[in-house]
Amino acid sequence: MSDTVESAAAEFARRQHSPLQKVQHQLHGKPWLSPLFLLLVAFVAFFIATPTFLTATSMGILLQQTAVVACLAVGQTLVILTAGIDLSVGAIMVLSMMVMASLAQDGGMPGILALLLGFVLATAAGALNGFLVTRVNLPPFIVTLGTLSIFTAIALLYSGGSSIQAEHLPRILNILGEGFSIGDFRLTWGIVVVVIVYIVIGFVLAQTAWGRYVYAVGDDPESARLSGVPSKRILLGVYTVAGLIYGIAAWVLIGRAGAATPNAVPDANLQSITAVVIGGTSLFGGRGRLIGTAIGALIVQTLQFGLSQMGVDQQWRVLATGVLVIVAVAVDQWIRKVKA
Structure with a gap:
């Protein structure tokens, strides 16, 4: 009898919600809906402003430009899910890229070995971040702010500040810049690799115990610990896996840029964080999906690409990105205040 009464009371409460509260509940359960709506609005707006925006050629270029940020955003999502x-x-990606390229330059080392060593280095860099967070108990912001400077300096010192062009690199390091065309629409193998990364990590987060532990640690680390979740081990694993993903992003970047340069993607940190936050992943941890991250990365690049086609200066494009971040965080705060 009591169960029936409680069920009826809950149903009555749901009916009393205003339209805005109903939207709030929907976004709380499916945080990727709002960025999807924003992406559709952006596509329509830029199509009206520049009719060439929605052409097959333009869409192919947009996806190619999105690939690197989208890949970085997967690792960033894992970290932000843990609060x-x-x-x-960006620093780990560039360091890994320069090591891969320098080792394999002009046949100095077999390309596959240089690629694997780049992955190992990126994974170790992520593991270092995780060690400092979990074992030394330093805040993630302070740790990664410090390693940002360290890895950036090492990359510059190691490379001597010089770029390495594609013709000096083996094909395996350049292959992700190649691809195939469907009419005027061109896809690169780099895009395919990023899609595979999303599928694999998405499956791990949704279908494995490790994925559930990641959400639990981000939602309430103390409760997770008391429930028997090995919180520190999970956190260390998150940063380590994120490092490997940054190494994959380095490989994608070489193919995309046609060169390895220590000054590549200077705003990678801002763009990856923006993509994750806009995609509905909460900065407070425990809530978010990779589908939202993918949409967020598309929004970031759509904004840059669309405004570029309109002839808008770079300064205004950066301004627009900053506004998007603030709005996304404000929406996240509002969604988190959802009431039963």
Whole structure:
């Protein structure tokens, strides 16, 4: 009898919600809905402003430009799901890229071995971040702010500040810049690799105990610990896996840029964090999906690409990105206040 009464009371409460509260509940359960709506609005707006925006050629270029940030954003999502943040994403990617390229330059080392060593280095860099957070008990912001400077300096010192062009690199390091065309629409293998990364990590988060533990640690670390979740081990694993993903992003970047340069993607940190936050992943941890991250990365690049086609200056594009971040965080705060 009591169960029936409680069920009826809950149903009555739901009916009393205003339209805005109903939207709030929907976004709380499916945080990727709001960025999807924003993406559709952006597509329509830019199509009206520049009719060439929605052409097959333009869409192919947009996806190619999105690939690197989208890949970095996967690792950033893992970290933010645990209520952390990683400011070293771009530095780890660039360091890994320069090591891969320098080792394999002009046949100095077999390309596959150089690629694997780049992955190992990126994974170790992520593990270092995780060690400092979990074993030394330093805040993720401070740790990754410090390693941002360290990894950036090492990359510059190691490379001597010089770029390495594609013709000096083996094909395996350049292959992700190649691809195939469907009419005027061109896809690169780099895009395919990023999609595979999303599928694999998405499956791990949704279908494995490790994925459930990641959400639990981000939602309430103390409760997770008391429930028997090995919180520190999970956190260390998150930063380590994120490092490997940054190494994959380095490989994608070489193919995309046609060169390895220590000054590549200077705003990678901002763009990856923006993509994750806009995609509905909460900065307070425990809530978010990779589908939202993918949409968020598309929004970031759509904004840059669309405004560029309109001839808007770079300064205004950066301004627009900053506004998007603030709005996304404000929406996240509002969604988290949802009431039963």
